[in-house]
Amino acid sequence: MAVTDAGKTSPIEAAPLPAPPAEAPLKRFLSDFADSRLALGAALLLAAIMIVAFLAPVIAPQDPYDLATVSVLDARLPPGTENFAGYTHWLGTDGAGRDLLSAILYGLRISISVGLASGVIALFVGMAVGLVAAYVGGRTEGLIMRVVDLQLSFPAVLVALILLAILGKGIDKIVIALVVAQWAYYARTVRASALVERRREYVEAAQSLGLSHARIIFRHILPNCLAPLIVVGTVQTAHAIALEATLSFLGVGLPQTEPSLGLLIANGFEYMISGKYWISVFPGLALLLTIVSINMVGDQLRDVLNPRLQK
Amino acid sequence: MSETPILTLENVSKRFIRRLDAAEKLVNVFGADRREQVVHAVDDVSIAVKQGEVVGLVGESGCGKSTLGRVVAGIHAPSEGRLLWRGQDVESASAELQRDARLKVQMIFQDPMSSLNPRMRVRDIVGEAPRVHGLVSGAGVKDYVDDMLLRVGLDPSFRDRYPHQFSGGQRQRVGIARALAVKPEFLVCDESVAALDVSIQAQVLNLFMDLRTDLGLTYLFISHDLGVVEHLSDRVVIMYLGRVVETAPTDELFREANHPYTKALLAEVPRIDTRKRKFQPVKGEIPSPLDPPPGCHFHPRCPFAFERCKREAPALKEIAPGRHSACHLNDGG
Amino acid sequence: MNDAPTLQVTDLKTHFFTKAGVAKAVDGVTLSVNRGEVLGLVGESGSGKTVTGFSILGLVDQPGRIVSGSIRLNGEELVGKPEADLRKIRGRKVAMIFQDPMMTLNPVLRVDTQMIEAIRAHGDVSEEAARERSREALVRVGIPSPDERLQSYPHQFSGGMRQRVAIAIALLNEPDLIVADEPTTALDVTIQAQILYEVQKLCAETGLAMIWITHDLAVVGGLADRLAVMYAGRVVEEGPVDQVLDAPLHPYTRGLIGSVPSHNRRGARLSQIPGMTPSLLHLPEGCSFAARCPRADDACRVMPPLEGFGPSRAARCHHPFTAENDGQEIDLTFNE
Numbered sequence: 003m004a005v006t007d008a009g010k011t012s013p014i015e016a017a018p019l020p021a022p023p024a025e026a027p028l029k030r031f032l033s034d035f036a037d038s039r040l041a042l043g044a045a046l047l048l049a050a051i052m053i054v055a056f057l058a059p060v061i062a063p064q065d066p067y068d069l070a071t072v073s074v075l076d077a078r079l080p081p082g083t084e085n086f087a088g089y090t091h092w093l094g095t096d097g098a099g100r101d102l103l104s105a106i107l108y109g110l111r112i113s114i115s116v117g118l119a120s121g122v123i124a125l126f127v128g129m130a131v132g133l134v135a136a137y138v139g140g141r142t143e144g145l146i147m148r149v150v151d152l153q154l155s156f157p158a159v160l161v162a163l164i165l166l167a168i169l170g171k172g173i174d175k176i177v178i179a180l181v182v183a184q185w186a187y188y189a190r191t192v193r194a195s196a197l198v199e200r201r202r203e204y205v206e207a208a209q210s211l212g213l214s215h216a217r218i219i220f221r222h223i224l225p226n227c228l229a230p231l232i233v234v235g236t237v238q239t240a241h242a243i244a245l246e247a248t249l250s251f252l253g254v255g256l257p258q259t260e261p262s263l264g265l266l267i268a269n270g271f272e273y274m275i276s277g278k279y280w281i282s283v284f285p286g287l288a289l290l291l292t293i294v295s296i297n298m299v300g301d302q303l304r305d306v307l308n309p310r311l312q313k
Numbered sequence: 314m315s316e317t318p319i320l321t322l323e324n325v326s327k328r329f330i331r332r333l334d335a336a337e338k339l340v341n342v343f344g345a346d347r348r349e350q351v352v353h354a355v356d357d358v359s360i361a362v363k364q365g366e367v368v369g370l371v372g373e374s375g376c377g378k379s380t381l382g383r384v385v386a387g388i389h390a391p392s393e394g395r396l397l398w399r400g401q402d403v404e405s406a407s408a409e410l411q412r413d414a415r416l417k418v419q420m421i422f423q424d425p426m427s428s429l430n431p432r433m434r435v436r437d438i439v440g441e442a443p444r445v446h447g448l449v450s451g452a453g454v455k456d457y458v459d460d461m462l463l464r465v466g467l468d469p470s471f472r473d474r475y476p477h478q479f480s481g482g483q484r485q486r487v488g489i490a491r492a493l494a495v496k497p498e499f500l501v502c503d504e505s506v507a508a509l510d511v512s513i514q515a516q517v518l519n520l521f522m523d524l525r526t527d528l529g530l531t532y533l534f535i536s537h538d539l540g541v542v543e544h545l546s547d548r549v550v551i552m553y554l555g556r557v558v559e560t561a562p563t564d565e566l567f568r569e570a571n572h573p574y575t576k577a578l579l580a581e582v583p584r585i586d587t588r589k590r591k592f593q594p595v596k597g598e599i600p601s602p603l604d605p606p607p608g609c610h611f612h613p614r615c616p617f618a619f620e621r622c623k624r625e626a627p628a629l630k631e632i633a634p635g636r637h638s639a640c641h642l643n644d645g646g
Numbered sequence: 647m648n649d650a651p652t653l654q655v656t657d658l659k660t661h662f663f664t665k666a667g668v669a670k671a672v673d674g675v676t677l678s679v680n681r682g683e684v685l686g687l688v689g690e691s692g693s694g695k696t697v698t699g700f701s702i703l704g705l706v707d708q709p710g711r712i713v714s715g716s717i718r719l720n721g722e723e724l725v726g727k728p729e730a731d732l733r734k735i736r737g738r739k740v741a742m743i744f745q746d747p748m749m750t751l752n753p754v755l756r757v758d759t760q761m762i763e764a765i766r767a768h769g770d771v772s773e774e775a776a777r778e779r780s781r782e783a784l785v786r787v788g789i790p791s792p793d794e795r796l797q798s799y800p801h802q803f804s805g806g807m808r809q810r811v812a813i814a815i816a817l818l819n820e821p822d823l824i825v826a827d828e829p830t831t832a833l834d835v836t837i838q839a840q841i842l843y844e845v846q847k848l849c850a851e852t853g854l855a856m857i858w859i860t861h862d863l864a865v866v867g868g869l870a871d872r873l874a875v876m877y878a879g880r881v882v883e884e885g886p887v888d889q890v891l892d893a894p895l896h897p898y899t900r901g902l903i904g905s906v907p908s909h910n911r912r913g914a915r916l917s918q919i920p921g922m923t924p925s926l927l928h929l930p931e932g933c934s935f936a937a938r939c940p941r942a943d944d945a946c947r948v949m950p951p952l953e954g955f956g957p958s959r960a961a962r963c964h965h966p967f968t969a970e971n972d973g974q975e976i977d978l979t980f981n982e
Contacts, residue, residue, distance in 0.1 A: 203428035207488070210386045210420050211442035211495060212412050221441075225432040373834035374805075480922050481691075510690035510861060510923075515905035515916040522915060537835060540864070544907035544916070563912070581839035583864035585906050588888055592843035592868070595836050598804050 034306045041302030048295040051288075055110035062104035063089065067259065074099045078273065081280050094280040097269055102280060105266055106288050112262040114292070116173060117243035120180035124242075125235050127181065128188025129224070135189070136196035137219050147193070153186040158245055166254045176255050180242050191234045195227040229307035236300035240293045247289055263289045317400040318361040319531050320385065320418070320499060325394035327355040327380050352602050354380040356555035357394070359629075362499075367525065367532040369546030369563065371539060371578070375602045377555040382501045382535045386420040416446065419492035423504035425484035429476040435462070435487055436472040443494045461490040466520060482513035489520065499531045500524075506541060518545065539582045543567055548635075551575050554602055554610040557629055561636040571638040574611045609641065617642055650721060651678040652822050652855040653702065658715035658725075660694075660701045662926075669926040671697040671710065673879035676952060679823065682853040684845075686866030686887065688902075689876035692923050695859045698876070699825045702857070703742050704732040720822060738768045741816035745828040747808040750815055751800040757811055758796040761818060768819050783814040788844050806837035810844070817848070827859045842869055863906060867891055872958075875899045878924055878934035881952065885959035895961035895968065897939045933964070941965040 036042050054061060064071055076085050076099035084090050093102040135146040153161070165179040199205065200223060208218045249255035250264030261269065263285045270281025329352045337347040354377040362368050372378045383389045384396065387403075396403045398414040406414065422428035429438055439461050440454045449457045459469035465486040476484055485505065492500060502521070506514040518541065524530055536542050542549060542563075549566045551559045551574065559572040570576045577595040597614040600606055606613050612622035621641050629639040660672040672694045679685045689695040700706050702717055704724060717724040719739060724732065736742075744750060752760055761780035765771050771779070777796070784792035787810040800808060809829055816824050826845075830838040846869060849856055860866055866873060867887060874884045875896065883896040894900040904910070904917035921938040924930060932949050936942040945964045952962045 203422040203424055204430040206383070206388050207420065207422065207428055207491065208430075209388050210415065210418070211491070212416050213442060213445060217445070222430050222433075226430070373836060482922060511863070511902055511905045512690065512919040513922065515907075515918040518907065519915050519918055522913070538907075539835070540906065540908035544910060544912055578835060581835050583838075583842075583862070583868050584908055585864045585867045585891060585903065586908075587868055588891070592839050592846060594840040594843050598806060598837065599834060 031306060035302055038302050038305075041298055044295040044298035044302075047291065048299055051110065051292050051295065052114065054107060055114050058104075058107035058111045062101075062107045064101040064104040066100040066105045066108055066261070072099050078278050078281070080278070081284075093284045094278075096266065096281045097273065102266075102284055105261060106263070106285050109261055109263040109266050109285060110288055110292065112173070112256065112260060113243050113246060113264070113289070116176055116180065116246045116262070117239045120177045120184065120242045120246075121235055121239035123177070124181045124184040124238070125188050125231065128185040128190075129192050129227075129231065131185070132189040132192030133196050133219050133224060133227075136193045136200055137215070137223065143193075146189070150186045150189050154190070158183040158241070159248060162245060162249055163252070163254060166249060171255070171257050173256060173260070176246060176249065179249070180245060183245065184238055184242060187234060187238055188231065191230050192227050195230050196223050199223045199226045233300055233304040233307060236296060236303055240296040240300070243289070243296075244293055316363065318397075319364045319399060320533075321359075321361045321395075321397040321400070322381075322385070323359055323395040323397065325355060325358050325381070325384060325391045325396065326353065327377070327384055327389060328353055328392045350603055353377075353555045353605070354602065355384065355391075358552075358555075358557050359394075360550060360557070360560075362531060362533065365525075365529055365531055366548060367534055367546045369542035369549040370533060370535045370552065371537065371542050371549060372552035373537060373578075373599055375554065375599055376552040377602070378535045378552050379503050381552070382420065382503045382533060385499075385533055386418050386501045387415040388420070416442075416495045417497050418499045418501060419495060419497040420501045420503060421485070421488055421492055421505040423507055425481050425488060425508060426476070428488050429484055429491075431476055433475070434472070435474055435476070438476070438487060439472075439490045439494050442491070446495065448495065457494070458490075461494050462487075464493060464524075465490045466516075480513075481509055482516055485509060485517055486520065489517075489524075493524070493528075497530070499533070501533045501535070503535045504537065505534075507536065507538065514541075521545065539578065540584070551578070554600065554605045556610060556626075556639065557637075558611065558640070559636075559638045560629075561638075565633075565636060571632055571636065571643065572611075572640050573615045573617055573642075577614075609639075651680045652683075652720060653677075653679045653857075654716075654718040655698075655702065656716045656718075658698065658701060658717060659713040660697050660706055660710055661713050662710040664709055664927075667927045670879050670929060671926055672701060673929075675715075675876070675879070675881055677874050677881060677884065679855045679857060681822075681855055682849055683872065684849055684856045684858055684870045686870030686873045687857055687859045687876065688861065688863060688866060688873055690861055690902075690923060692878070692926060693876040694879040694926075695876050696827055699742065699827050699857065699859050702823075702825055703736055703740055704729070705736075705742070734768070737764060737821070738819045739821050740823045740825065741819075741821045743809075743812055743816050743824060743826040743829045745831050747805075747812035747829075748800065750812040751808065753800050756797060756799055761796070761815055764815055764818050779818065780814075783817050784811070786817065786844075786848065787811075787814045788840065789814070804837075806833050806840065809833065809841060813841070813844070817854075820852070821854070823855045823857070825857045825859070828861070829858075830865065831860070831862070838865070845869065863891070863903060864908070875902070878929060879926060880934070880962060881960075882935065882963065883959075883961045884952075885955075889959060893967070895955060895959065895966040896935075896963045897941050897965070897967070898935045900967060901938075933962075 066072065076095050077097055079085065079091050079095045081092060081094040082090065083094065091101050093106065096102055096105060131146055135143040161183045162179040165182055166175060169175040169178065205218060205222060208222050246255055246262060247264030247267070250262050251268040253268065256262050256265060258265065266285035267282045273281050331350040333347055333349060341347050358381060370378050370381065380389065384391050398417065403411055403414050436455070436458050440458045443449045443457060444451065444454055458472055462469045462472060467483060467486050467490065476487065479487065506517050509517060522545070525532065534542060534545055546563050549561060549563050550557055551572065553574050559570065559575045566575065567579065570579055581594060595614055600613070608624050609622040609627050612618040615622065627639045627641045629637045630643065632638050632643050655675060655677050658672055658675045662669040662671055675698055677685065687695050687698065697706065701712055706712060712725055715725065719735070724735065758777060758780060761783070762773060762776040765776040765779055780796060781792045784795060789795050789807065789810055803811060830841050833841065842865070848854060858866055858870055870887050872885065873887050873890045874881045875890070875898065876882065877898050883890060883894065883899045890899060891903060894903060901917070901919035905919065907916060910916050919938055924934055924937070930937060932947040936946040950962050950964045952960050954960050955966070955968065
């Protein structure tokens, strides 16, 4: 197969490659992911939860924020009761007379939005800090990592609680609190994998090719650190949702008018003893399903993206 | 000398220092004796490489040959000494000249897997640097990359593939194409064929030789494999624990080595022509570069060592035209 | 003297059942090793040489398994034996040395603990006797101050010393056969020579049989009595080391030898084998080397058998370089 080119002496290596070439990485990723039926189920469930949560205004039978449609006369109806307007509350109603199914859908929307927004912002903050620490090294790295250690040595709930006590209530405030409570996890993850990547020969090659530091960090090192970042991102988003629920349950998170799942659970809590279980249990179930499915997807992502487990 | 060498190392040293961390400083306060660890990876090395020459750099692990290669390629700055590019000090040159000099020296790495960015396609791996440095226009990149791939014996249709879709030999060719893309005049090859199978190794070595004639490249060829170095080099430099112990034209070195370490090395290289041989190994282990023996670093393993070798490090002296050796035995001791 | 070989492998097939298909890593290997003999098993990556070694020790893991064939150690069939029996044989009658000695050594245990355990796992020996035997084993592989070394942890040894300890552990129960998989590849030249020296001495003194798996023709050239050259899961040539290296029958062996730089004129182009090793998932019909072979023709579409050439040699080729048809022209063919 030694094709000799007219002017050149090098034989062209045109032999067919061992593996069928150019199998789309995405396709391989999807097929690897689908190896676990459980994870596939979790991913589908998660997708369904996300869709109904974001379509809440369209599909929810009632707008729980619209005080005109909510009647206190309907308060605490058990699941399956028909109200005066002839409408069936399949999951019952809460203490304020809101349709629980609608409240859960809207609550999910808020919980997931808060989780995603804080996760994404924390990811970018942590990623930038971690990359700089790993690439620059020396005192800068030492200083940054001590701050990260300090941050991680406080429970996230505590950090968020203190911040919210200072900032007050509101979606923006809780997102800020969650970002502050979580950026350090991302920074530590990115730094760990960037440290490994930085020592690889392709980074030395990029240096000797005279590429700028910014280019080396963002075009060469960063893409190789994404896999662990995605995994941590998934798990941390689940944490963020749980944390937000905790904070709302404690009454420092979101305002009563825009209840998230945590607040719904808290609202129903006082009625638990009187046997009106549904007000707390159904939002609780929704929260549980969301977090468990995110975590299962995260676990499978870790298995699929782990380079040590790849062929 | 009539001709300015293309690249000169003047008394270059490179030290790596592992500083104490906070915990170690703390235990020192309480009386522990933790010290900074200093590795003299390269210790006062001077080499001049002529235009078009192939210099083989040979040594065992810990001898500093890879570090020296990285100093030459501009990846590490020397701790001491000067690096001259065509007679000009690179350190004190203008930023522009510095960049040019750096681009003129490119490195080919050992591990064909980790030396290519796994998340980049071949066209970006090869085309990125020339585009960034304005060697080629955005529209011309594709043709330029194709040219480079052809040059190293790869089918240009491979340009859209990722490194993991190549075999080891092909990956090494991609690495060579990446280096050639910035029009270098000097290649540092750090164990560039060590990880390849014998038959593939021959293909890549042939490629290096072709590039030398086609492009007039100068090489610093770093290897532990004396057979490869003998085949390729005009001149050989032998290092042991950070120091150069002998340099000589290849023929002369392999005909009659001067330094006892070189002799031991040559005697122990397995050769395909020697069968059922009696191995007569040199005794002892390679000392840790953290704590090299005083005097001549080789004296604990040297069969000819005498009193002076333990005290005094021998200087690299000319023993014949073009030949240098660092051994006290040459002083008529 | 007993004439039966220590190890007789016949038509061994070890296949790996992967998602992408069946990889025939070992596909019909036949070889034998006699007492006191060193067999060099040579091949490039993907030739199946390591899997052959693992198969002999019964160490092939999922998704791989031995599909057919026979492995007889001193006449005893190993294929199909239950894992419990194999474990008794491993370390007692056959031992393996790996490229990375840390495959054998446990990093958190002292060397003496590991060695004594290895002895007592295979026999009722008192601790003192076991310690004495461990000490002797260390002396035998040339480790200075063995008493002190016994008390050390693996990380306190250099790479070469670690490999010696691994060899000493392999020797502990005086096995009949040692399978060594590239044990000196990661070592420096002077350290490699020390290990080769010890191994050579051991085989000559104890009558131990050894399979030395390597890609490096130069190393086995100096060490082995016989060579078996593997390509794409099969032995393509076998014979005494001098005959194989000086007058190779198979074009692949010839190409391999031609690729060694020290075998070529300095500065000249090396003779190279064009192309690359075929994937074990998609082996071509017939001779797997045909696509890279300058002698290939239509006959090569049928797999050639492993044919005998004289009393001690064999090759798997339709067009071998025998005395009648040998010529210098072939080196030129490879060079083009």
